[in-house]
Amino acid sequence: MKEKLLLDVETYVADLLNKQLASTNYYHNTIHTRQVVAYILELAHTEDCTEEETLTLLLAGWFHDTGFINTDNGHEEESVKIARAYLSQENISEDTLNQIEQLILATKSEVAPNNKLESIIKDADCGHIASDKFLDISENLLQEMNAKNASNFSELEWAKQNLVFLKNHSFYTDSAKRNWQPKKEVLQLEIQKKIDKLITKANKKSKKTKFGRGVETMYRVQLKNHIELSAIADTKANILLSVNAIIISIALSNLIPKLDNPSNLFLVYPTLILMLFSVASVVLSVLSTRPKISNVAITKEMIKEKKTNILFFGNFSKMSLKDFEWGIDYLMDNEDTLYNSLTKDLYYLGLVLNRKYKLLRITYTVFMFGIIISAAAFIYSYYINMPA
Template sequence: MKEKLLLDVEIYVAELLNKQLASTNYYHNAIHTRNVVTSITELTNREQCTEQETLALLLAGWFHDTGYIYTDIGHEEESVKIARSYLKEQDVPEELLDQVEQLILATKTDLNPNNKLESIIKDADCGHIASDDYLDISENLLKEINAKNDHTLSDIEWMEQNIAFLKNHSFYSDSAKQIWQPKKELNVLEIQKKLHKLTAKENKKDKNTRFGRGVETMYRVQLKNHIELSAIADTKANILLSVNAIIISVALSNLIPKLDNPSNLFLVYPTLILMLFSVASVVLSVLSTRPKISNVAITKAMIKEKKTNILFFGNFHKMNLQDFEWGIDYLMDNEETLYNSLTKDLYYLGLVLNRKYKLLRITYTVFMFGIIISAAAFIYSYYINMPV
């Protein structure tokens, strides 16, 4: 009975949040709700809660943010209404309904818990501050706040608020203090480091003249030149392909049909030489224009550590849209990383050009010597087979 009720509640809440929750709820959404339920499960096991207590906590965890579909302020009261309405239809006892209501209301940020169960649900609701993904989760919360408020918080303001919150926050249950407090302290250090970097960058921005219009012009001109050189190389390769395709088609249609005549056997070797060099030129031309795409899966960590360039499609083609949008936003917010990506783009374009022009040089050499050797072979064959 308990398992079926929890499964039905999970399906109902997930569908409710996914269909009716505002698109601006980047943090208070179904993902956050599932994380809270997972944290409740972990804490109830450690706190040795009874089956009835665990059920009440899990039900409250599933419903505690459903009120966001109607309002942000006072969403707890709306969550209670939604929970009562649904759970009554499932014939949940009134005593359990009252307990669930009490636990949902206990998640209000300005209230302190009155008992063990309220301590557990409040700790679970803030369990993300001890998560390895805290910085990413925090960014989602900032995105939600900025989307819903007139005033937009800067990254520095948000980091300062995070530090103030984490330093004033304390876990209530013994289990949370034991298993989550150390990780929370590590996250505080990470945020302090990030704040220090952001502050240093902000202070440096007005003084730093390294990135300006001249630098942007340099990148623009150089990238344009490289692209034009690449187009020239492709054109040259296309010319060689066309010429050799004509030679091969002419040889196939005019020379080869005549070789089965005994009187034309002297043309076999010159024709084979011509065909061999033409085919080699075609293969080399194709190799010089054949595109190469990376198979490496790009991660956020690689972008932050400047180990990749997502401005090139060959690198970002395996990223999903959400991660790619995040990466572009990160580049726009971090000028140094942006220019580093442009530098990588310029460098790898140069490597591609180097490969193209090396192959083209080899191709033209093969084509040139092929024509010379083929012509000489034809002349020699005619000469030695001329009737005396």
């Protein structure tokens, strides 16, 4: 009789939920109902319930969520109506029906249990808390809430709500406290770790938003422009070096050997002026292209405190390979430090360019005035020494 009744009830409830339950019930469905019934059997056995008490609990467990076919709010009352309508035809006594009604109503989240049976069904209704599949089951509940309430909880918000729920939840039966509470505490730690990981991920994403593609493009373009300007400056300095080297070579090979002739003495001063300005131009050109290497020993603390830039070879050349690898890994893990290094690289490249172009301007000025003064000196010397 008992087994046949339970089998008939299982068939009826499963058919009812499968056919009439909304497709958005991802959590409150046949699967959840079967899980609750299984938890009731486990707790009824460990709590030494009588056969009659177990039957009453199982009947309440099968019907406790059937009201969802009609409504979400107040579904417990609807479940009671459905349970009474069916069980009254199965010759169930009024006392048992009343007891089943109280058990179904006891599954409300805000209701505290008044006796052992109510404690069992409430613990069974939350038995998934001690399940290894809690996170998957929780995702189903989230999906149901989002679909029905048009809510849109983020993964982090939902994890925080789960943690609050677990901290505020209490088991009522001794069996659940003994067997399920430790699993719940382990689950709390896992969810806390998940929250920490999600917060870290969100922070990294925030930093990525701060240092997005536009910022990366800016650094790339500016560094490229600085390098190209540096190459242009070196080319200009090389032109001056070449021109003045040719002038000095011609002067040394053609002009100076002729100065020992008394008739060519008027060329001494113009030649000296030309040589002087050419040598000055060469020296200034060399200074503009002369590299400057830092002698500061880089430490890990300097990298962490953003006091140096290890992306420049002049800085990391004094580091050991192990420290340099650590520094690069640190930059990859800390985008703010990485971009700070790029900023320093851009700044110091600008200082080098400023020095180069200042020296180049002086060099071209010296060369220009040198050529003019030398030419004027040669013309003047020829003029005053021309035969009458």
